[in-house]
Amino acid sequence: MPDPNPTVMEFLLTRRSRPSKTLTAPAPTRDELMPILTAAARSPDHGKLEPWRFIVLQPAALARLAEFAAIRAEALGVAPEQLAKTQSSLRGAPLAVAVIAAPKPSGKIPEIEQLYSAGAVCLALLNAAHAAGWGANWLSGWAAHDRGFVEEGLGLAPAERVAGIIHIGTETSTPPERPRPDLDAITEWVEA
Numbered sequence: 001m002p003d004p005n006p007t008v009m010e011f012l013l014t015r016r017s018r019p020s021k022t023l024t025a026p027a028p029t030r031d032e033l034m035p036i037l038t039a040a041a042r043s044p045d046h047g048k049l050e051p052w053r054f055i056v057l058q059p060a061a062l063a064r065l066a067e068f069a070a071i072r073a074e075a076l077g078v079a080p081e082q083l084a085k086t087q088s089s090l091r092g093a094p095l096a097v098a099v100i101a102a103p104k105p106s107g108k109i110p111e112i113e114q115l116y117s118a119g120a121v122c123l124a125l126l127n128a129a130h131a132a133g134w135g136a137n138w139l140s141g142w143a144a145h146d147r148g149f150v151e152e153g154l155g156l157a158p159a160e161r162v163a164g165i166i167h168i169g170t171e172t173s174t175p176p177e178r179p180r181p182d183l184d185a186i187t188e189w190v191e192a
């Protein structure tokens with residue numbers, strides 16, 4: 001017999017990201033963030049490789065990255081408005097957690113499964129932050145995919161990638177619902 005948990009089900013059925021620009025201080029303290037990271041690290045991980053890690057970015061680090069983004073934008077020819085968007089998102093954030101996909105050499109577990117696991121960690125982190133009462137938003141952007149930015153700015157190894165940058169803070173407004181998928185259009189029931 002199923003043993004339902006209606007509170008969790010209701011949370012999952014109504015979960016909604018909070019746009020990062022609507023997040024403000026205070027951000028979770030280290031003690032408040034630890035259970036959120038613990039929940040995120042409790043994600044499916046084929047082969048128990050732990051192919052991910054966290055970088056917790058506090059305001060001074062985010063400001064440093066905003067400055068560094070300007071250097072990378074010039075090197076890459078990123079449009080000024082794109083740079084401004086990235087800088088304002090970094091400078092305005094009370095806290096962000098970069099989830100780093102860190103694939104491990106394995107003859108058994110394909111790298112793509114390790115990347116899927118990193119994506120699962122991102123969603124679990126987002127959900128745990130929301131469940132703890134914070135607003136949170138999963139972002140990426142051009143800088144998250146720029147090797148110069150992630151290796152020099154965040155200290156990533158060549159094989160590592162940014163799976164997501166999860167902004168976490170105090171929400172100032174609840175966004176309206178956004179359209180959700182038509183389940184009939186994306187679901188196939190195979191009976192035999």
Ligand SMILES: Cc1cc2nc3c(=O)[nH]c(=O)nc-3n(C[C@H](O)[C@H](O)[C@H](O)COP(=O)(O)O)c2cc1C
Nearest residue numbers: 015016017018019137138139140141142163164178
């Ligand atoms: C891998 C990934 C990267 C994303 N990057 C951005 C981004 O850079 N900027 C943005 O506005 N939204 C981005 N989004 C979408 C936001 O997370 C958006 O708020 C989300 O789709 C809202 O969905 P939810 O309410 O179901 O959580 C990204 C989503 C994913 C999965």
